[in-house]
Amino acid sequence: MQSDETVLSLEAVTKRFGGLVVLDGIDMVVGRGELVGLIGPNGAGKSTLFNVMTAIYAPTRGKVRFKGNDITGAAPHLICRHGIARTFQLVRTFLTMTAFENVMVGAVYGSGGRVRHAREAAETALDLVGLGAKRDVTTAHMTLSDRRLLEIARAVASEPSLLLLDEPMAGLNPTEIRQMVEVIRRTRSEKGISILWVEHKVDAIMKVCSRVVVLDHGVKIADGTPAEIVANRKVIEAYLGEPVA
């Protein structure tokens, strides 16, 4: 599957903590403009995989390639400037800043420091997630759902080619989930950003993603279209428990 259209590719990525093998030889690619879902039971290693891609952890073995460049173990801020942005499983906004200031951080620093057009990029990103009206609210006073959206806006403002989302829907209600799905779709279609998306809300993943990757105990057990995944025995045993409608 590796081609010019490949944005990200992982080659035999392994991560060990002491004796515990958390990621075991993961191979995976994300193509340009693709929206890939990443699912798996608790503790499968999804967040760890994100942490390896964004250089928060160095992999024990293996390589991370981005647009053909080996970025394994580059500094986290450089990874962002290369064009990989992310959100966190436990939301991390800058609590004493306003929504706009949060997004400005991504716009100014994430894109490598083109200040002149940062304001514009920040405004666009806030509008994209529908937080334009709350731009001057301090994020400590925002709801979880707004902060999740804000994290996405901040990531988008850095104008990445790949966006990593770590459970953006955890703790959201269906209305908000719909809103979030809409934002994710727009991010891809309007901005042309490739997305790798970790989620337990499997129905949302299945409906939106073009391809789904499944991890279990640090091993990739499946990779295919939602239809294939839903029918995959291994996946059902390990994760879904019952077929999803």
Place this chain on the structure above:
Amino acid sequence: AGDEIVIGAPVSLTGPFAGDGKEQEWAYKQAVADINKAGGIMIKEAGKKLPVRLVIADDESTEAKVASAIENLVKVQKVDILLSTHSGPLNVAGAIVAEKYKKFYMITAAFPFEWQPLKMKYSALFFFHPGPGAEVPFEIWQKLPENERPKRPALVTEDSPDGKGFGGAFEAAAKKYGYTFAFNDPWATGSTDYSAMITKLKAADADAMLVFGSPADTVTLIRQMKELGFSVPYFHGWKGTWTGEFHDALGKDSDYVLTDGFWSASYPYNGAKELGERYEAEYKKDSVTVGAFYANAQVLFQAIERAGSTDAAAVHDAIFNQEFKDTVVGPLKFDETGFALIPSVATQWWEGKHQLLFPNGTWTYKPAPAWDKR
């Protein structure tokens, strides 16, 4: 001023030097009380004796606070003239601020090498010089019979301005008298463990120790020497060994230790004995410093009288190149830089008392036997 003379003094009432500060405060107060009992200081212009009022400000044992204490004494308390605080660095800070306001600052308890480079017009200093001060042990040794003289003396100093100053002076003096140190090493102030140093001293087979350090450090050192079974016949301490606390902390183990001092109540000078008795009556111990502080005030009083005013320039002329015959530290002769040398004292502790050994003491030096032979 008008009908009284106001004298200001920064003193370390709080902070690490508060112990010395209290003695200094006591001595200044005695001096002022004594002069006022005599009617005050004769000022010719006024045609009468003017009483003295003493204003003390705390310098918290730090330089910045000496400076602001003097600012306060001059600006708020409107003092006419100043007496010094204690220690070189503090007095350097004090002298500079006093100079700025053209208030005369009379100093003791600072070394000339600290103060002289400032080339001050409006302060004068009397104290002993580490040079001659450091020669005292060698002078004592010269007087001993050949076979009792130390062969392998050790130099042990704390890592402080005065310790470093003295260290150099001891080295120079040793050269002059033809001794070489078998051991020469500083320690960090406030150390709690000297076992490694003692081990080294043992290995160097030292038979005399010249020690410059604070009371606490010196006591710890001696205690640990005893604990580890190491002693030298000749143990001479500076700064840390003269205080009453030194004896309190060591009891009988303080016997045989030689100590420095700026002064002794055994001096034959006018008022020395009486001052010593007064101190002993109040604090139940003797002091080897209060005389110097008392004399500091005496010099200033006499200088004001000679100058006929507290004007800094006039007091300068009354002190620089002048002599003061009648003080409790003896006669003082100030040179053209405003410095007068006093002799350094050496006493030996014996049964809780300082026995004057140098200069001109009547006491005969006793070498210390090993710990288990005492």
Place this chain on the structure above:
Amino acid sequence: MLEVTDLEVAYGDVRALWGVSIHVDAGSVVAIVGANGAGKTTLLKAISGLVPAKRGEIKLSGTSLLGRLPEDIARLGIAHVPEGRGLFRQMTVLENLELGAFQPKARANMKRALEKAYDLFPRLKERTGQKAGSLSGGEQQMLAIARATMSEPSLLILDEPSIGLSPLVVQQMFQLIEALHKQGVTILLVEQNIHQALKIADYAFVLKTGELAMQGTGAELIADPEVQKAYMGVLEL
């Protein structure tokens, strides 16, 4: 058993609850649902004493809880699994569980409670000596719930227990809640997984921006078209 009347809570000037009244009968499962920021967590925190009430009354079996410290309320038999789990990350799984039975009353039964907890979550037994902070998100949630059961509480408060759990574990979790319910534990549950929550709830309250919008039995609310439209609508994507 639990009676909350006309409760008002504010964070500084920001009012979070505007006169909310709910009641929980002994032995029942009561669900509280509502959008983000509706004040669900705030309500739970007020009950367990983590935030002070501005006005109103909270009573547990007739005793007022107002003005009591959270630790005292816990001793009265309320176990609260907070949002974000509140695990002692540097301590082992076992130590976390033991601390769940810290109150004098629970200490006596610690052994039995421990066995029960390990039965419910065999995964935790495997990791009994591991530090809680090194568990995955889902494992941590399990530990938090297991820990709360250790005090054998009369009222168990769960704030979004299914957050971050995989579907399989979510199902297990709801089964567990039912099991606890059958054992006679009274449960107050805040959930985003509204369908599941309402299915097991005897009674439920819907909060909307700090006010009570609706209440009824679980079945009633599931059937209510308003609720269906606002909160449960199958994703129309």
Place this chain on the structure above:
Amino acid sequence: MANVSWKWAAALLTIILALVPFWPGAIDSYLLSFLFFVFIYAVMAQGWNLVAGFGGQISLGSHAFFGLGAYTTAILWSGNYLWGSLYETFPRIYYFDPVTMVLSGLVAALAAALIGLPLLSKLRGDYFALGTLGFGEIVKVIFVNGGDFTGGAFGVIAPSSTFETLMPHYWTGLGLTVGTAVAIGWLMRSRYGLALIAVRDDEMAASANGINTLKVKVAAFAGSAFIAGLAGSLYSYYIFHVGPDSVFNLDWMLLPLMMTVVGGTGTILGPVLGAFIMYAVFDVARIIVPDYHPIISGLTIILAMLFLPKGLVRKILPMSVARN
């Protein structure tokens, strides 16, 4: 609105302070020397506030940078080392030489950058605080053992004969106080300020959003050291004797820290206000009860922390204004 009026108030205060020396009799009053020390502490406090208040990195080593600045000035000034005594050749020009002051700041900043790189890349939070404390002690020992160059344990004496009035000190102190406040205020509005706050709020998120967190933290640390170095230089011009026990005294770190917290950490006005009030309390206590005043100072600190934990500025200003 409130924001604007506070700026006016600060400007007005600056003008009043600038007019103080013109008040009849002011030059001969204690007020000038009191304010001079307030300025030194305010500058130190502002510097600490930059790295700790805005940057979130609690440093316990600012006294080391104060001392480095003081030593640099004194060593250059006494002039025995590099090119002979500049001072003796040009006494009037050399006195309060801005070049030496800036150089003193730079030496401190350079030291901070060198030590900050390893410390800040490896240490977080309390560990960083402890590391800076250890660094301060090491610097002190190095200067004590520095031989003739640092004057050893006694330190360096600078020629003091031109010291006739406190006016240059007052003006410089006022200038530094206002200058650092304005500079930091401006900085915090720039993109650098955005990065600094981001790093303070959440370091991991900041780096994931393209901020080189190490660079930002080291820059703040060095900037804070630069300010401390300037304060040390000014102090050196006042005290003329720079010795390890005095300029590496922990008080130069603890008191500004306390003043910042009392005034309001992470605010621009807080450190200045805190320095003024705390120094006034200490000074008044020292004059009124010379034997017991440290007890009063101790009590004041405790009481201030118990009843004003967020600082004065936040007590009297709304949060959003206080931050700017």
Place this chain on the structure above:
Amino acid sequence: MTLPSPEILLQLSINGALGGAMYGVAAVGLSLIFGTMRLIFLAQGAMIILAAYLVRALFQHLGIDPFLSLLIMVPVGLVAGWLIYQGLFRKAAAEEDRNISLLIAVGVMFLVQNLMTVIWGGNTAAVVTTYTASGIELLGVRASFTRSMGFLIALAGTALVVLFLRKTLVGKAVRAASEDMTAATLMGISPHKVNAIAFAIGIALAGAAGVAVATTFPFNPFAGFIFSLKALVALALGGIGNVTGALAGGIILGLIEAYTQFFISGGWTNAIAYGVFLAVLMFKPEGLFSRPYKKA
């Protein structure tokens, strides 16, 4: 320099270890308070000196033997620690800004130092007993009797604290509350009570350390600060919050100082000690004895 004989090395090691145990016991108290309250209790050294003064007072006025006065100092320390926490730190402990507690500690330090100066004067004070400055044979090496006793006190104190923290539920509650106060309250743990317990034990250890100090060193009101600093170094060597590590850290620090004094120079002991401290912080910030642990 040639390598010294094994006897000398043993001599250095034993005396260094005995000296270091004093830092260790101060560090254990700090570690406990730091662990639960995240507070660098800078006043710990001043509290130790205060205890030393009290030991001296008991000895001089009531004739109570300093080592016997442990039986008084430890309970008094427990009560005093409890009261200090309730009176001074309770409110600040709830604040997020930890500078506040730090500054209260600084205030306490100023206050205690100067109270001691007012009551007992600024001069050096000491306790002289029949066993002061006596030595004993230890492993064929001469060692100080009082320092050996101090070592035992440090060892026993640490062992008791560790047992308490590891084996009792209340001890576990102390550890739990130090990690997450809110969660602990939900378990029915009163965070203020556990903080107060940590403080009580910390000050009780200061009381015990006071006995060790009073019997061994002369002291003055300002002598405590260096203890606080050295204890911090020991704390970092041992790993912050690690109680046994703190004692071991103190002993290691004592050894470092002894070796530096012997092999390099007494003037460099502090620089080397702090240098090692920095190196440990940087390369093994979790201390010399704990395994790394990190979570994103």
